[in-house]
Amino acid sequence: MQSVIPQESILGPFLYTVHTADIPITTKTTFSAYADETAITTTHPNPTNASRCLQAILQKIELWMRKWRLKINETKFAHITFTRRKGSCPPLHINETIIPQTDTVKYLGLHFDKRLTWREHVTKTRKHLDLKSGNCYGSSASAYHSH
Secondary structure, eight states: OOOOOOTTSTTHHHHHHHHTTTOOOOTTEEEEEETTEEEEEEOOSSHHHHHHHHHHHHHHHHHHHHHTTOOOOGGGOOBOOOOSSSSOOOOOEETTEEOOBOSEEEETTEEEETTOOSHHHHHHHHHHHHHHHHHHHHHHHHHHHTO
16 A cells, blocks of 8 residues: 555645655755655765765665655656766665766756756746747737737
């Protein structure tokens, strides 16, 4: 049997909060969750130590998920190293699956790049606004011509 929290219901966010209230956390990591988006972060000058810390919490979360009969969707995971230095943290695993490393990630509608420059977010937002303004102009123009 698997635990399921009803999506798009009035009680969904409340039930999710109650259901995940005892998720493992440590003083070395930050766990941020809103609706169905979650981020686990840590800070350390040594990339190997940062990965060790994250891997330890991921293993605890795997056990917690099994205990509560929750399924992890490994395809939704992404691993990004925020740094101005070259290189990245060593790979991470969840359920024996390597978490893909990326140079950009989207969290709560914001696009973050590995150097935290905001270029990716500005570019994506501008493209989105250009598309929206084109749709508005196109629908206004056709409405104008139809009269």
